[in-house]
Amino acid sequence: xxxxxISGNAAVSLxxxxxxGTEEQRKTVLAIIDEVKKSGDAAVAAFTKRFDGAEVSAPHxxxxxxxxxxxxxxxxxxxxxxxxxxxxxxxHERQLSSSWFYYRKDGTMLGQKITPLDSAGVYVPGGTAAxxxxxxxxxxxxxxxxxxxxxxxxxxxxxxxxxxxxxxAAAELGVEEIYKMGGAQAIAALAYGTETIxxxxxxxxxxxxxxxxxxxxxxxxxxIDMIAGPSEIxxxxxxxxxxxxxxxxxxSQAEHDAMASSVLVTDSRILAEAVRKEVDQQLERLxxxxxxxxxxxxxGCIYVAETLAxxxxxxxxxxxxxxxxxxxxxxxxxxxxxxxxxxxxxRYSSEPVGDYFAGPNHVLPTNGTAKFSSPLGVSDFQKRSxxxxxxxxxxxxxxxxxxxxxxxxxxxxxxxxxxSRNREED
Amino acid sequence: xxxxxISGNAAVSLxxxxxxGTEEQRKTVLAIIDEVKKSGDAAVAAFTKRFDGAEVSAPHxxxxxxxxxxxxxxxxxxxxxxxxxxxxxxxHERQLSSSWFYYRKDGTMLGQKITPLDSAGVYVPGGTAAxxxxxxxxxxxxxxxxxxxxxxxxxxxxxxxxxxxxxxAAAELGVEEIYKMGGAQAIAALAYGTETIxxxxxxxxxxxxxxxxxxxxxxxxxxIDMIAGPSEIxxxxxxxxxxxxxxxxxxSQAEHDAMASSVLVTDSRILAEAVRKEVDQQLERLxxxxxxxxxxxxxGCIYVAETLAxxxxxxxxxxxxxxxxxxxxxxxxxxxxxxxxxxxxxRYSSEPVGDYFAGPNHVLPTNGTAKFSSPLGVSDFQKRSxxxxxxxxxxxxxxxxxxxxxxxxxxxxxxxxxxSRNREED
Numbered sequence: 001x002x003x004x005x006i007s008g009n010a011a012v013s014l015x016x017x018x019x020x021g022t023e024e025q026r027k028t029v030l031a032i033i034d035e036v037k038k039s040g041d042a043a044v045a046a047f048t049k050r051f052d053g054a055e056v057s058a059p060h061x062x063x064x065x066x067x068x069x070x071x072x073x074x075x076x077x078x079x080x081x082x083x084x085x086x087x088x089x090x091x092h093e094r095q096l097s098s099s100w101f102y103y104r105k106d107g108t109m110l111g112q113k114i115t116p117l118d119s120a121g122v123y124v125p126g127g128t129a130a131x132x133x134x135x136x137x138x139x140x141x142x143x144x145x146x147x148x149x150x151x152x153x154x155x156x157x158x159x160x161x162x163x164x165x166x167x168x169a170a171a172e173l174g175v176e177e178i179y180k181m182g183g184a185q186a187i188a189a190l191a192y193g194t195e196t197i198x199x200x201x202x203x204x205x206x207x208x209x210x211x212x213x214x215x216x217x218x219x220x221x222x223x224i225d226m227i228a229g230p231s232e233i234x235x236x237x238x239x240x241x242x243x244x245x246x247x248x249x250x251x252s253q254a255e256h257d258a259m260a261s262s263v264l265v266t267d268s269r270i271l272a273e274a275v276r277k278e279v280d281q282q283l284e285r286l287x288x289x290x291x292x293x294x295x296x297x298x299x300g301c302i303y304v305a306e307t308l309a310x311x312x313x314x315x316x317x318x319x320x321x322x323x324x325x326x327x328x329x330x331x332x333x334x335x336x337x338x339x340x341x342x343x344x345x346x347r348y349s350s351e352p353v354g355d356y357f358a359g360p361n362h363v364l365p366t367n368g369t370a371k372f373s374s375p376l377g378v379s380d381f382q383k384r385s386x387x388x389x390x391x392x393x394x395x396x397x398x399x400x401x402x403x404x405x406x407x408x409x410x411x412x413x414x415x416x417x418x419x420s421r422n423r424e425e426d
Numbered sequence: 427x428x429x430x431x432i433s434g435n436a437a438v439s440l441x442x443x444x445x446x447g448t449e450e451q452r453k454t455v456l457a458i459i460d461e462v463k464k465s466g467d468a469a470v471a472a473f474t475k476r477f478d479g480a481e482v483s484a485p486h487x488x489x490x491x492x493x494x495x496x497x498x499x500x501x502x503x504x505x506x507x508x509x510x511x512x513x514x515x516x517x518h519e520r521q522l523s524s525s526w527f528y529y530r531k532d533g534t535m536l537g538q539k540i541t542p543l544d545s546a547g548v549y550v551p552g553g554t555a556a557x558x559x560x561x562x563x564x565x566x567x568x569x570x571x572x573x574x575x576x577x578x579x580x581x582x583x584x585x586x587x588x589x590x591x592x593x594x595a596a597a598e599l600g601v602e603e604i605y606k607m608g609g610a611q612a613i614a615a616l617a618y619g620t621e622t623i624x625x626x627x628x629x630x631x632x633x634x635x636x637x638x639x640x641x642x643x644x645x646x647x648x649x650i651d652m653i654a655g656p657s658e659i660x661x662x663x664x665x666x667x668x669x670x671x672x673x674x675x676x677x678s679q680a681e682h683d684a685m686a687s688s689v690l691v692t693d694s695r696i697l698a699e700a701v702r703k704e705v706d707q708q709l710e711r712l713x714x715x716x717x718x719x720x721x722x723x724x725x726g727c728i729y730v731a732e733t734l735a736x737x738x739x740x741x742x743x744x745x746x747x748x749x750x751x752x753x754x755x756x757x758x759x760x761x762x763x764x765x766x767x768x769x770x771x772x773r774y775s776s777e778p779v780g781d782y783f784a785g786p787n788h789v790l791p792t793n794g795t796a797k798f799s800s801p802l803g804v805s806d807f808q809k810r811s812x813x814x815x816x817x818x819x820x821x822x823x824x825x826x827x828x829x830x831x832x833x834x835x836x837x838x839x840x841x842x843x844x845x846s847r848n849r850e851e852d
């Protein structure tokens with residue numbers, strides 16, 4: 001793992017050039033979407049056979065399949081899922097905001113009405129990336145928001161089945177509409193509907209390049225969440241931190257993906273050297289060491305800053321997805337951190353604590369976008385409507401100004417709409 | 427204006443197929459962005475000369491130009507601007523949300539930190555569409571959110587000047603960084619920066635197809651607001667409403683754009699006929715009657731529903747940008763309206779009241795996207811960071827579950843990061 005010295009406003013960046021797909025892939029996705037719009041269920045079944053190698057005549061998961069999934073999970077794992085659900089619900093319930101209104105002295109009422117989306121679709125990848133935590137982190141905010149209809153789509157294995165962990169997580173949350181379909185065909189079916197699947201208003205959840213491209217294409221027809229890049233962690237530490245723990249946390253991101261990025265920013269060269277040594281040693285013992293090694297070599301870095309203040313500046317420049325603060329007084333730095341998706345304070349807040357369990361969402365802005373984006377949350381499944389109820393008194397006092405403003409913008413019919421209320425005959 | 431009868435779950439839609447630009451236009455935009463990235467200020471100046479026909483050596487607006495703009499505006503219009511600013515600020519201040527945190531019994535602290543964006547750029551179109559209200563509606567939410575640096579870009583006329591209304595609106599809001607530049611070159615300069623213009627984190631504001639395409643291209647590098655479609659109004663009215671006022675309001679949308687859509691939904695055939703007659707008569711007297719006529723003929727419609735309940739269902743299906751409720755008891759229907767960008771209650775809440783003056787934002791979701799999108803607001807210029815501070819007690823009680831969850835997902839390094847804290851030697 002390389003070590004770099006930085007000082008002052010050194011240029012540091014987490015930005016990796018992430019593939020946005022080839023023209024060929026985009027064409028494939030457009031063709032799949034067209035086919036699903038045209039032939040509905042039959043198109044979805046044909047693509048499932050072609051891409052997933054599975055014969056799926058009825059994509060809707062049955063009660064029997066849910067029962068079997070429960071049988072395949074350890075009781076302890078089911079209990080763990082339940083604890084995680086409890087924590088994640090508790091946190092997201094705090095995100096709920098209320099409709100509000102206020103009256104002006106002239107009797108005018110102004111307000112903002114919060115309404116949940118009618119429906120949401122959650123995409124869950126298949127294979128080894130079929131994470132129950134993806135189900136929890138996407139479904140729970142929608143559930144708390146009050147979304148009436150929540151749908152899950154996930155590609156089946158060759159045996160025509162879905163991951164039991166995914167099914168149990170969905171069942172524990174009360175989601176009954178689960179479809180065995182994946183890829184661009186699933187996104188198209190969710191956005192445009194088929195004979196048996198009603199369309200949804202928003203699609204969230206991670207996926208491969210075809211899923212990401214399909215989400216981009218259907219955006220506007222439905223809403224989508226962000227297109228997530230590979231995962232990242234930045235650790236901000238001083239000489240009081242434990243190098244073994246830091247190395248373990250850096251490697252937990254690195255094992256996700258060769259494009260993942262793990263960064264340490266510290267004011268202690270001794271710590272930097274110790275962490276580098278620990279990373280080398282621990283890496284060797286990891287089952288996914290080839291992935292983790294490529295990530296650390298290509299996208300990992302230890303920055304040694306002259307002062308802790310410089311280190312904080314560097315963190316704000318990086319705007320990492322995950323930030324761990326492992327200093328003597330982590331809370332004291334919280335006010336200085338402007339840009340990070342999730343902030344983990346102190347040694348007991350190891351990043352995996354937040355991945356599944358603590359409560360906050362694990363769908364976070366990546367690749368420096370924490371400068372302007374937020375974690376997935378309840379507000380992503382609700383929307384606001386403005387309310388204006390002008391009183392007669394307010395109208396009469398301001399009609400002249402409003403009409404004048406319209407004419408200043410050259411919009412005569414706007415002015416006349418106001419003046420149509422002012423006639424004496426009323 | 428056509429009249430259609432509907433009943434029950436009749437299919438009604440505001441969706442118009444809106445141009446997303448040609449391949450040729452997209453290539454032009456990509457070339458402009460590349461050129462600005464490469465040659466910075468020189469490229470911007472060259473494009474300004476080519477597209478706007480103006481020689482602009484220093485694009486930054488001077489104090490002298492602001493002073494001249496004030497001299498060109500009527501004192502009354504300046505007062506109107508000030509009143510509008512007061513109202514819009516008051517409303518948006520109600521949208522502010524606070525950071526929060528809570529403690530669990532085991533000592534764990536969880537929270538959410540709200541941080542304004544560092545910087546935002548507002549695009550204001552030129553020519554006859556250089557609306558001071560665009561400045562107010564985009565800048566005020568950013569200002570209230572606490573954005574540190576707000577920049578305006580607007581294309582100059584052939585004389586190298588900007589609209590005095592735009593300049594005065596900007597000056598009244600304290601925006602000092604105003605650039606005479608437009609089109610894709612302005613979006614590129616704001617997203618990537620030049621020698622003299624620092625990049626911003628988010629770009630909002632309306633624009634032509636080149637501006638819209640450029641915003642799409644730079645999305646990810648910076649955040650953008652929605653790509654707005656043409657304007658819409660839906661009026662929900664019963665027999666108590668005034669046909670002359672409804673017609674005037676429908677026409678106020680229609681004058682914006684031949685693609686604008688004006689719709690009345692009513693349970694009264696008598697009202698429907700009367701509104702049709704009024705629209706025909708008032709249309710003839712409008713300065714922008716050619717635009718308004720095309721809008722009304724191609725995208726206007728009066729729907730007559732069997733019951734008021736059916737009319738409400740139709741409104742929720744339409745999900746209009748603007749909704750006026752002109753019934754005997756408009757407030758009584760508010761709870762039944764699920765999808766609308768802004769809701770105007772009663773005859774004194776004519777839609778233009780909200781366009782400039784009342785307080786809520788006029789940047790609203792169009793083309794049916796009110797089903798999942800919200801008006802522009804303070805939250806668009808802030809972002810959330812999750813905070814996790816796990817206590818030792820909580821960690822020790824849950825470390826086993828967290829590690830088990832990681833292993834259930836096949837991520838061994840995640841489990842080991844947790845277990846690295848559990849060693850006895852600590």
